[in-house]
Amino acid sequence: MKHILAAAAALQEFSTIQLAAYCGTDPGIVEDLLSGLPDLVEPAARQCWRVLDLAGIRAAAASDTGSDRSVEPTPPPAGSPAPITDRLVLAEEMLVECGHEDSADLRRAMTETVRNNLRQVIARVSSSPTPWWDIQASQATWNAVAAATDDPALSASRLRADFTLANIIDAEAAGQPVRAELLTQAASDLSRVATATAGARLRQIFEYFVELATILAEPAGLTAPSESAPARLLVALAWHRARALVGVDIGRAAKTFAQILHQLSRRPRTLDRHAIDLYRLVERAPGGGDRVVVYRGLLDLLPQPAHWCAGGAFQPGVLVEAITDHETSSRLQNFAWRLREGLERSPFQSESALIGGAAHVLHDVAMATAAPDGDVLPRSDAVRRELLQLAGVPV
Amino acid sequence: MRTASPYRSLEPETWRFLMALGVIFLALSAKLSRLSDLARQTNSVASILGRLSLAAQEISCEDDDDAGIVRKVVLAWDAEIGDALARCSLEPEARQLLTALRGLLGGTVAGDPYRLLFDRIEARAHGIYGDAWRPAVLSVAHLASHPRGPDVDRHRDPYPVSALTPWPPGDSEAEIELLVCCDQFGPEAFAAVPMLLAHECVCHVPARQDRAKNDSPFAEGFVDWAAHHFLYQWAVDLGPELAAAARQHAEGLKRVLTDRVGREGAARRRGHEAAEVLSAWLESDCGLPHLECRPRVARLAVELNQIDQPIARKDDFVTKLDQPYPPDVAEALRAWVRGDLETEGLFGATTGSHVSMGDRAGP
Numbered sequence: 078m079k080h081i082l083a084a085a086a087a088l089q090e091f092s093t094i095q096l097a098a099y100c101g102t103d104p105g106i107v108e109d110l111l112s113g114l115p116d117l118v119e120p121a122a123r124q125c126w127r128v129l130d131l132a133g134i135r136a137a138a139a140s141d142t143g144s145d146r147s148v149e150p151t152p153p154p155a156g157s158p159a160p161i162t163d164r165l166v167l168a169e170e171m172l173v174e175c176g177h178e179d180s181a182d183l184r185r186a187m188t189e190t191v192r193n194n195l196r197q198v199i200a201r202v203s204s205s206p207t208p209w210w211d212i213q214a215s216q217a218t219w220n221a222v223a224a225a226t227d228d229p230a231l232s233a234s235r236l237r238a239d240f241t242l243a244n245i246i247d248a249e250a251a252g253q254p255v256r257a258e259l260l261t262q263a264a265s266d267l268s269r270v271a272t273a274t275a276g277a278r279l280r281q282i283f284e285y286f287v288e289l290a291t292i293l294a295e296p297a298g299l300t301a302p303s304e305s306a307p308a309r310l311l312v313a314l315a316w317h318r319a320r321a322l323v324g325v326d327i328g329r330a331a332k333t334f335a336q337i338l339h340q341l342s343r344r345p346r347t348l349d350r351h352a353i354d355l356y357r358l359v360e361r362a363p364g365g366g367d368r369v370v371v372y373r374g375l376l377d378l379l380p381q382p383a384h385w386c387a388g389g390a391f392q393p394g395v396l397v398e399a400i401t402d403h404e405t406s407s408r409l410q411n412f413a414w415r416l417r418e419g420l421e422r423s424p425f426q427s428e429s430a431l432i433g434g435a436a437h438v439l440h441d442v443a444m445a446t447a448a449p450d451g452d453v454l455p456r457s458d459a460v461r462r463e464l465l466q467l468a469g470v471p472v
Numbered sequence: 473m474r475t476a477s478p479y480r481s482l483e484p485e486t487w488r489f490l491m492a493l494g495v496i497f498l499a500l501s502a503k504l505s506r507l508s509d510l511a512r513q514t515n516s517v518a519s520i521l522g523r524l525s526l527a528a529q530e531i532s533c534e535d536d537d538d539a540g541i542v543r544k545v546v547l548a549w550d551a552e553i554g555d556a557l558a559r560c561s562l563e564p565e566a567r568q569l570l571t572a573l574r575g576l577l578g579g580t581v582a583g584d585p586y587r588l589l590f591d592r593i594e595a596r597a598h599g600i601y602g603d604a605w606r607p608a609v610l611s612v613a614h615l616a617s618h619p620r621g622p623d624v625d626r627h628r629d630p631y632p633v634s635a636l637t638p639w640p641p642g643d644s645e646a647e648i649e650l651l652v653c654c655d656q657f658g659p660e661a662f663a664a665v666p667m668l669l670a671h672e673c674v675c676h677v678p679a680r681q682d683r684a685k686n687d688s689p690f691a692e693g694f695v696d697w698a699a700h701h702f703l704y705q706w707a708v709d710l711g712p713e714l715a716a717a718a719r720q721h722a723e724g725l726k727r728v729l730t731d732r733v734g735r736e737g738a739a740r741r742r743g744h745e746a747a748e749v750l751s752a753w754l755e756s757d758c759g760l761p762h763l764e765c766r767p768r769v770a771r772l773a774v775e776l777n778q779i780d781q782p783i784a785r786k787d788d789f790v791t792k793l794d795q796p797y798p799p800d801v802a803e804a805l806r807a808w809v810r811g812d813l814e815t816e817g818l819f820g821a822t823t824g825s826h827v828s829m830g831d832r833a834g835p
Contacts, residue, residue: 080763087767089811098599099767101705135761153700153723156730159745163738167791170687170735174784183784186823190788197794210798 081110082138089128161201168194169278172242176285181250188247195240202231214240229273238266242286257297257342260290264335271331280327291316299341306420308353310435311395313428317467318394356413367406373397375412377456378443415442432468436461475538481613488532492545494585497662500576501713505720506569508659516566521658523552539582546580586612589666592709597673604778607645608677615653629728630660635668637676639684646677660721666710667703667722674699680780687735690786693743698773701766746793758809775815781825788823
C-alpha cells in the first residue's frame, strides 16, 4: 500500500488507471484502496481522484508495514555522476547545432545553455567558490582554470573559445554588433585549441566560426565595402584559402584565420608595412635590393630567371614578403598596377567577381610577358585555375 | 501452409525465426536470467543456445504455419538438450539448468511475443499519459548488423536490438520500430525488449516538441530515467518470471548506452544525473518522504514531455538542474512541490519560455 500512497502524494490528482500505472499495480487494487480512504482522497471529475490530506496520505504511507503483491521493487540503481567532460561535449555539440538553427530566439536560448554547461565545467575544474551560475568570462576565471588543470581537453583556451563563440552567436542572433576583439580573441583561442587537440566536433565548430566571422567582419569594422577592390580581393582570397585548409589541416586553417583577423584588426588608414595592397615597397636598401610585400600570384608572372627570394609569409598563399632587385620590383609594381586597374574597371564587385576578374587580368598580363620565358603561361595558368576554383567557377 | 509475417518490413522466414525464439524465451522466462548468465560462463550452455538459433534458422524456412514451426523447433532443441544431458562431462550447473529448461519447453505456445510485450508496455504508458497519449503501433524489422556497429564486443553488449519512433509521428498514430539483428539474438536481447519499448513509449510516442534529437539530455536522459523507473514497476505485468530478467537486462542495456563515448552517451548520463540529483534534493531540501521522490521526478518528466515547446528549451531546463541549484530554479521547484506552481509555470520560470496551460496536451 505504501508505494501506492506515495505515488498518490506525488501526483495529487490522478485517474485510477494513471495511479496504477505509476505503481505497476492493478487498477482494481488502487480503486479498493482509495475507496477506503475517504478522509485522505476524494473522487474528482472524470473517474479521477484528488488528494485531500497530503500529510495524512504521507503518514499512512509511512505507517504501512504490510507486504503484498505490490511490494515496491528495488528501484533501478543510480548511475555514477556524469564526468565533467560530458558538459563540455554537450556545450560544443550545441554550438554546432546553432549553425543549423534558423530561429534567432532559439539560438539565443541555446547559447545560454552552452554557457551554463561551460560555467558548470569551469566551476568543477577550478573548484571555484563562486556558484556556477555567477561565473563570468573574465581573465580571473581563465587564470583559475589554467592554474587548475593541464588537461588539453579542458584548457582555458578551449573553454574561452567556446564561451566567446557562444557570446558571438548570441549577439548575432540578437541583432547586436559583434566587437572585432571578440572575433579575434575567438580566432586566437581556436587556433591554440586546434593545435593541441583535434576531432570532428572541433572542425565543425571552427567551420561555423569561419562562416560567422566572414559575415560579421564588415559590421565589426574589420572590412568595409568602400575598401579598394584590390584590398577586398586579397581579403577574399585569404578567407577562401583558410576555408580550403579546414578539411586538410585544421591547425593550419585556424592559425591562418587568426592571422587574417589580426591583420584586419590592425588595418590602418595610413600607409605602412601592414597595409593591404597588391604591391607595397617596404624599404629600398641603399646597396641594392627592394623589400616588398606583394600578392603571391604576381610572382608567378615574373619571367625566369626571376631575381627575388622569399622573406616571410605575410598571409600565406596571398601576401608574401620578397626581396628583389630594382628591375624585378618595378615589374611587380607594374603587374600590380595592371591588376588593380582591371579590378577597379569591372562593374561587378562581388567577391566571386573580383576573384574571377583577377584570373582574367592575370592571364592577359601573362600573355603580354610570355616571351622570352615559355614557362610564364603554364605558371600563370596554374594561378588562374586556382583563382577560378576559389571563385566557384568549374575548371 | 505458411503463415504470413504480421510485420510488413519483416520477411516471412525472418519472422518465423524471431517468433520461434521469442515464444521459447517466453516459455523459459523463469530461467531466462540463469540461461543468459550461464551462457556467458560455460561453453556447453553457449553451444546449446547456438544450436537453438541454428534449429530455428533451419526450420523457419520450412513450409508450415507458425504453430508447426514452433513445435518443430521445440522438438529439435529438446533433442539437442537431451544429447547434451547424455554427456558425462557436462558441468553440474549446466545439467541442472538444462534439465529445468526441458521441463519448461513444454509450455511453449506459438504467437507474437513482441506484440504481447508491446501491448503490456503500451497499456501502462497510455495509463501514465492519459488523454495526452498518442496511439502507437508496433512494427518489427531486421537489422543487418548490431545497432552499435559490427565490431562491438558481444560480451559487453549482448543486445543486438534497438528501437526508434520515426519523427514526426503520423496524424493518427505513432509507429514504434523494433529493430532486431538476428545474428546472436539471445535471451539477453529478448529480455531487453521491454525496456526498449518502455523507452519509446515513455520518451517519444507522446512527446510534444519541434524535432527528434538523439543527443537530447531531456528526451534521452531525463525522460529515459523516468522510463527506467516505470519499467521497474511494469515488469511485473510481464509475468513474475520474466520480470526479473527484464529488470536485469534493462540495467544491462542502460549500462551499455550510458557507457558510450560521444554526445549520445553524454546526453544520457547528464539527463540521468539531473533526475537522480533532483530526487535526492526533493528529499533533502523539500523534506519529501523518500518513497515519494522518484514518482515526483517521473511525474515531472512526463508532464514536461507533454509541453509543446522546442526540445532545445527542454534541454535548457535539464542543464539548470545542476547542484547547487540557482536560487530562482530552487524557488520555482519548491513552489511546484507545494502545488503553487503548475509544471508549465515551473518550465517557464526556469527557461524564460512563454508557456500557457494550453501548451500541454492532456486531461
